[in-house]
Amino acid sequence: MSTSNRVFIATSIDGYIADADGKIDWLQSIPNPENIDLGYSDFLKGIEAIIMGRNTFETVLSFGIKWPYQLPVFVLTSSLKEIPEIVKTEKIELISGNLKQILAKLEHDGFHNIYVDGGRTIQAFINEDLIDEMVITIIPVILGAGIPLFSGIVNRLDFRCTETRIYLSQVVQNKFVRKRD
Amino acid sequence: MSTSNRVFIATSIDGYIADADGKIDWLQSIPNPENIDLGYSDFLKGIEAIIMGRNTFETVLSFGIKWPYQLPVFVLTSSLKEIPEIVKTEKIELISGNLKQILAKLEHDGFHNIYVDGGRTIQAFINEDLIDEMVITIIPVILGAGIPLFSGIVNRLDFRCTETRIYLSQVVQNKFVRKRD
Numbered sequence: 001m002s003t004s005n006r007v008f009i010a011t012s013i014d015g016y017i018a019d020a021d022g023k024i025d026w027l028q029s030i031p032n033p034e035n036i037d038l039g040y041s042d043f044l045k046g047i048e049a050i051i052m053g054r055n056t057f058e059t060v061l062s063f064g065i066k067w068p069y070q071l072p073v074f075v076l077t078s079s080l081k082e083i084p085e086i087v088k089t090e091k092i093e094l095i096s097g098n099l100k101q102i103l104a105k106l107e108h109d110g111f112h113n114i115y116v117d118g119g120r121t122i123q124a125f126i127n128e129d130l131i132d133e134m135v136i137t138i139i140p141v142i143l144g145a146g147i148p149l150f151s152g153i154v155n156r157l158d159f160r161c162t163e164t165r166i167y168l169s170q171v172v173q174n175k176f177v178r179k180r181d
Numbered sequence: 182m183s184t185s186n187r188v189f190i191a192t193s194i195d196g197y198i199a200d201a202d203g204k205i206d207w208l209q210s211i212p213n214p215e216n217i218d219l220g221y222s223d224f225l226k227g228i229e230a231i232i233m234g235r236n237t238f239e240t241v242l243s244f245g246i247k248w249p250y251q252l253p254v255f256v257l258t259s260s261l262k263e264i265p266e267i268v269k270t271e272k273i274e275l276i277s278g279n280l281k282q283i284l285a286k287l288e289h290d291g292f293h294n295i296y297v298d299g300g301r302t303i304q305a306f307i308n309e310d311l312i313d314e315m316v317i318t319i320i321p322v323i324l325g326a327g328i329p330l331f332s333g334i335v336n337r338l339d340f341r342c343t344e345t346r347i348y349l350s351q352v353v354q355n356k357f358v359r360k361r362d
Contacts, residue, residue, distance in 0.1 A: 011182045011358060013317075013340060014331035015196045049247075059265075118260050126323065136194075140342050140357055142307065144334035150195035153325035158210075159194060160351035161321050171339035175195060 001114045003103065005051075007122055007134040009149060016146030017119050029138055030168050038137055038167050046099040047071060049111040051095075054080055056118030061087065076108070076121055099128055104177045123152050129178075134159070154163075184284065184293045186232075188303055188315040190330060191222045191328060197327030198300050205275050208320055211349050219318055219348050230292040232276075232283075235261055237299030242268065255287070257302055280309050310359075315340070316353040 010027050011017055018024050027151035042077060052060075060068065061084060072091040084091050095102055106114065117124050125131045136149075159176035166172050191208050192198055199205050231250060233241075235258035241249065243266060264273050276283055287295065295307050306312045313334040317330075340357035347353050 013315075014334065018347055026337075073356075120236070134194075138342065138355065140340040140360075142331060142334055142338045144331075144337060148195075150323060150325075153195065153323055156207075156325060159321040159323070159349055161319065161353035162351075164345040164347055164353050164355075165197045166345055172342035172345050172355045174319065174345075174355070179321075179351075 003107050003114070004046075004132045005103070005114045005116050005130050006047065007045070007131060007136070008040065009117070009122070009134070010038075010137040010139055011149050012141050012143040012146065013137055014142050015148050015150060017052065017149045018109075018147040019143050020145040022147065026141055029141065030139065030171055032168055036167065038171065039135065039173060043135060044071070044115070047115045048113050049074060049106060050115045051076060051106075051121065052115060052116075053077070053118035053121035055120065058096045067106060071115070072111070074102070076102075078122075084105050086127055087089065099124060099130060103130065117128050119147055119149055119151075122149065124151075126157065127152070127154055129155070131156060135173060135175065136175045137167075137171060140170055140172070184288050184295070185227075186284070186297050186306060186311050187224070187228065187315045188297055188317070189221065189321055190298070190303070190315070191219075191318040193320055193327065195322040195323050195325065196329050196331060196332045197264050197324045199328040200324050201326040203328065211320065211352055213349055217348065220316065220346075220354060221351065224316060224319060225252070227294050228256065228296045229294050230255060230287060231296045231298060232257060232287075232302060232334045233297075234258070234299035234302035235303065239294075241353050248273075252296075253292070255283070257276055257283075266267045270297065272287065280305060280311060283357075290353070300328055300330055300332075301355070303330065307331075308335055309336065310338060312335070313359050316354060317357065318352060321351055321353070 012119045049072045057075045067087050067090045074093050074095045078096045158179040160179050161174050162177050163175040184249045230253045238256045248268050248271045255274050255276045292345045339360040341360050343358050344356040
């Protein structure tokens with residue numbers, strides 16, 4: 001059975017996922033009166049598990065909201081040794097080590113379509129050519145500085161843009177699929 | 182009469198306009214059997230003059246092709262003092278100084294819709310909030326390194342994506358218009 005590792009992320013026009021202060025409030029700067037989810041629930045329909053980095057995990061926890069994931073979440077971390085008490089009852093597992101081995105184990109456990117989240121985690125996957133699809137939503141703002149989605153990438157990789165659409169009359173979402181032919 | 186300064190440029194997925202060696206051959210990496218122009222001639226229809234930086238000017242000259250512009254070209258430079266012999270008969274003018282003053286003079290001379298080209302020139306315009314529209318074509322490749330379209334930007338600027346389309350089944354072109362309301 002084939003597997004697919006997918007990204008669903010928002011950036012500024014200049015490619016940042018957080019501003020220079022690490023803040024992401026600008027992601028919410030577009031009026032969204034009906035609170036549409038910009039394709040997120042459709043994206044999740046094809047997903048069986050989530051892999052995120054520790055930064056992203058701790059950012060989600062910092063929101064102080066109810067744990068937002070129903071799907072199993074695997075947190076890539078070498079430093080974190082225990083799942084924080086507050087989310088102890090959620091489907092969360094700490095993992096570390098070689099990405100290909102991790103993915104082989106997940107596949108063996110029935111997780112074929114993985115949502116890969118967090119800048120550094122995405123970069124690590126890209127650097128091993130393990131990303132198959134990226135849905136990138138561009139919030140139409142030039143930030144000037146911040147945390148880039150793509151940094152520390154060592155190899156050139158070819159994709160194909162297969163879908164594009166505009167949300168809320170101003171946000172554009174492009175879907176890129178890895179070209180492996 | 183209102184004026185409009187417009188960008189029409191291609192970048193990689195990770196936002197580079199040239200690779201780490203300054204090369205742009207990857208821009209031509211997408212098969213284009215009918216040699217379509219990805220909207221370029223349509224874009225030019227609304228344009229009365231071109232402003233480009235010296236780097237871009239010299240890059241165009243380095244191609245060793247016939248001068249490709251019919252429109253008047255203004256080359257922003259403080260170092261170049263003379264138009265090279267080979268393009269002496271073309272509609273080229275060297276300009277320098279304050280961007281707002283340059284634009285006021287161009288407007289006075291009947292040039293209201295300007296095509297702004299070249300990374301550093303675009304950045305200079307953005308930093309004075311003088312860009313009204315950007316048509317950004319994303320060649321679907323992650324390069325990993327290169328010359329970024331956006332760098333040295335000092336202020337946050339809000340745009341709106343008004344159009345998007347896919348060319349050649351894999352290249353996406355997004356049009357962003359500056360939000361001034």
